[in-house]
Amino acid sequence: MRAAYALILTLLALPAQAIEIQNVTSPAGIKAWLVEDHSIPFTAISLDFRGGASLEAPGKRGAINLMTATLEEGAGPMDSTAFAQELEALGARLNFDVSDDELSINLSALTEHRDESAELLRLALTQPRFDADAVERVRAQVQAIIRSEATEPQSIAAKEMAHQAWGDHPYGSSVNGTQKSLAALTQQDLIAAKNRVLARDRVVVGAAGDITPEELGVLLDTILGGLPETGTAPLPEPASLQLTPGVTVVDWDSPQTIVTFSGPGLPIDDPDYFAATVANHIMGGGGFSSRMMDEIREKRGLTYGIGTGLATGIYGQTWAGGMASANEKVAEGVDLIRQEWGRMAEGVTDKELTDAKTYLTGEYALRFDGNGKIAGILAGMQLIGLPIDYVNTRNGMVEAVTKEDVQRVAERLLKSDDLRFVLVGRPVGVTDDAAAAEASAESAPQTN
Numbered sequence: 270m271r272a273a274y275a276l277i278l279t280l281l282a283l284p285a286q287a288i289e290i291q292n293v294t295s296p297a298g299i300k301a302w303l304v305e306d307h308s309i310p311f312t313a314i315s316l317d318f319r320g321g322a323s324l325e326a327p328g329k330r331g332a333i334n335l336m337t338a339t340l341e342e343g344a345g346p347m348d349s350t351a352f353a354q355e356l357e358a359l360g361a362r363l364n365f366d367v368s369d370d371e372l373s374i375n376l377s378a379l380t381e382h383r384d385e386s387a388e389l390l391r392l393a394l395t396q397p398r399f400d401a402d403a404v405e406r407v408r409a410q411v412q413a414i415i416r417s418e419a420t421e422p423q424s425i426a427a428k429e430m431a432h433q434a435w436g437d438h439p440y441g442s443s444v445n446g447t448q449k450s451l452a453a454l455t456q457q458d459l460i461a462a463k464n465r466v467l468a469r470d471r472v473v474v475g476a477a478g479d480i481t482p483e484e485l486g487v488l489l490d491t492i493l494g495g496l497p498e499t500g501t502a503p504l505p506e507p508a509s510l511q512l513t514p515g516v517t518v519v520d521w522d523s524p525q526t527i528v529t530f531s532g533p534g535l536p537i538d539d540p541d542y543f544a545a546t547v548a549n550h551i552m553g554g555g556g557f558s559s560r561m562m563d564e565i566r567e568k569r570g571l572t573y574g575i576g577t578g579l580a581t582g583i584y585g586q587t588w589a590g591g592m593a594s595a596n597e598k599v600a601e602g603v604d605l606i607r608q609e610w611g612r613m614a615e616g617v618t619d620k621e622l623t624d625a626k627t628y629l630t631g632e633y634a635l636r637f638d639g640n641g642k643i644a645g646i647l648a649g650m651q652l653i654g655l656p657i658d659y660v661n662t663r664n665g666m667v668e669a670v671t672k673e674d675v676q677r678v679a680e681r682l683l684k685s686d687d688l689r690f691v692l693v694g695r696p697v698g699v700t701d702d703a704a705a706a707e708a709s710a711e712s713a714p715q716t717n
Contacts, residue, residue, distance in 0.1 A: 288660045290647065293476075295486035299493055301474035302647040302657060303485055306640065310380035312478035313640040314488075315648040318372040318471040322444040323505040323584065325462070330439075331446020332454050332462040335404070335411060337367040339459065342403035344392035349403045352389070361386035363393070369439045370583045371652055372466050377641050380479045387488050394467060395495035399456050408451060415445050422527040422693040425519055426591070430529050430691045433517065438508040440585055461501075468500035469493055475647025478640040508585030512689045516603075518701035519693045526599045526694025527591070530606055532687045534579055534586030537653055541681065543666045544674035545579060545588070548683070550625040551675070552613050553577030553590050558624060561609050565592070571602045583653060588682060600698035603690060611685035616676045630664045 293301040322333045341363060342349040356363055359382040364375045374394075378386035418424035428443060435441035445451065472493065476485050510533060521527075535545055553561040554577050561575045577590035594602045637643065650659055692699060 290657050290660070291482055292657065293482045293485050295489045297490045297494060299469065299472070299474065299486070299489045301476055301485060301489060302651060303475075303480070303482055304477040304640075304643050304647065305481065306477060307479050310479050311640060312378055312380060312383055312476065312480045313644040314376045314485075314492075315475045315641075315644040316374040316376075316493075317473050317475075317648040317652045318374075318466050318468070319370075319473070319583075319652065320466055320471060320500070320502070320504050321367050321369055321371045323369045323439040324465045324500065324502045325439060326458075326465065326502070329446075329450065329454065329458055329462065330442060331411070331444070331451045332458045333372070333466055334367050334444040334446065335408060335451065335454055336397075336399075336459040336462040337365050337372055338407045338411070339399055339404055340365050340393045340397050340463075342407060343398040343400055344389070345396045345398075347392075348398065348400060352393075356386075356389055359386050359389070361389070363390060365393075367444060369444060373645075373648070375641060375645060383480070383488070384491075387492050391492045391495060394492065397463065399459050401456070404456065404459065408454070411445050411451055412448060415443075415448055415451070418443070418445075422521050422523065423591075425521070426527045426529045426691050426693045429517060429519060429693075430531055430589075430689070433689060433691070434510060434512050434531060434587060435508050435585060436511045438585070439505065440508050440582060464497065465500055465502040468497045470499045471504075472496075473648050473651035475644040475649070475651070477643035477647065505584055508582075510585060510587065512587070512687075514687055514689060515702040516690045516692065516699060517703075518696060518699060519691065520695065521693045523596075523694050525593050525595050526692050526696045527593050528599060528602060528606075529589070529591040529691045530603075530610075530688050531580075531587045531589040532610070532684070532689070533682055534581060534588040535678075535682065536586055537581050537655070541674070541678040542579075544670050544678040545682065546629065547622065547625045547667065547670045548613055548617075548675045548679050549577055549579055549588070550629060551617050551621045552609060552683070555625060555628065558628075560612070561590070561606065564609055565602055565605050569601070569605070571595075571598045571605070575602075575606075581653075596695050597697045599692065599694070599696035603692075603699060606690075607685040607688060610683050610688060613679035613683045614676060617672055619672070622670070622672055622675065626667055626670065629667050 288304060291303045293303050325333055343352050360379050361382060362377040366373045376386060376390050432441045474489060512531060535542060551560060553559045553575060565571050565575050572592040572594045575592035580587045580589050
């Protein structure tokens with residue numbers, strides 16, 4: 270979910286000026302979106318494969334993540350060292366990442382070495398070596414991450430909230446897997462994981478820079494032509510949100526408590542999405558200008574910072590937030606979060622609406638810089654189903670949001686009684702639901 274949320278935030282930060290996006294089809298039929306720019310001899314290509322780590326085989330959690338991290342550890346005739354040296358000699362950059370929504374690959378190359386750089390990517394996708402020493406090195410790195418997350422209160426809170434929200438769906442667990450599931454993975458598991466997700470019917474492509482549509486088409490056929498037409502696993506079904514209202518306390522010996530909270534969200538194609546975007550900025554997404562920051566930090570000093578955001582995953586969505594507070598101040602902070610969450614349904618002021626829209630439209634140009642970012646955004650747009658003219662119409666949709674729209678989406682989704690809190694620490698005056706229910710049962714009069 271974190272990766273999906275970052276993707277949405279990036280897409281909400283495109284420039285306001287008109288951008289020409291070309292629809293490209295390769296000779297073999299591979300589709301791509303391209304922003305052509307010959308001002309510098311440099312091209313960036315982003316490939317997003319739908320499904321990502323959500324396509325994990327039963328009992329193999331962590332396989333797709335380990336496979337993804339090992340793709341650049343040697344391919345074809347080159348071991349990991351030779352592959353890295355060749356990439357460096359070409360002055361190219363190649364990055365692999367995976368979330369439960371997509372497996373993302375980003376290639377940046379100078380025009381003079383574009384073909385050779387594309388050949389390296391082709392080899393990584395079609396002839397990965399998965400050498401034992403490379404796999405064990407990467408496995409050890411992932412195991413270290415898993416151990417670290419087990420001692421990080423923020424990670425503990427995020428994992429507990431994800432499990433409560435999504436249960437057995439992949440969204441409910443880490444793409445890293447567990448120490449046990451990761452340790453059991455074999456080379457054959459990695460090969461099987463690759464075949465589940467890396468296929469031509471799964472890929473969306475964004476490109477930007479010094480390349481023509483014709484050149485891009487030929488290059489894509491070179492890079493992707495050796496992949497199977499279809500993956501060996503079906504795309505995942507939408508996740509069913511399982512959040513229930515209440516409070517979960519995870520005991521952690523610390524002078525402060527990590528507070529996370531979450532309620533129902535909405536997909537980006539929902540008619541109320543931009544109203545929710547504006548509402549979120551006013552309530553908790555606008556930094557020091559947000560209501561929660563003003564009420565909880567500025568007026569009462571209960572936290573250094575608090576924020577909210579629309580976690581808009583492809584297969585499921587929440588509206589979430591978090592803060593950290595001293596143990597003795599947590600109860601007051603939780604009450605204020607509930608208060609501000611519900612208060613949005615009472616409406617917003619003209620100034621709040623204007624300030625939010627000014628910020629959300631004005632921030633476009635601050636993040637839309639560089640071919641790499643452009644290529645990633647173009648692929649991401651296709652991944653989540655945005656139209657090709659989105660970059661040029663998005664600001665108008667933000668500007669069209671009215672106070673009535675904000676109030677309507679708040680009445681629909683921002684109900685304080687629906688919030689689930691996960692607290693990691695030793696908060697004073699806050700009781701875990703399960704513990705409270707157990708205590709109540711024990712104190713109830715017994716009948717014979």
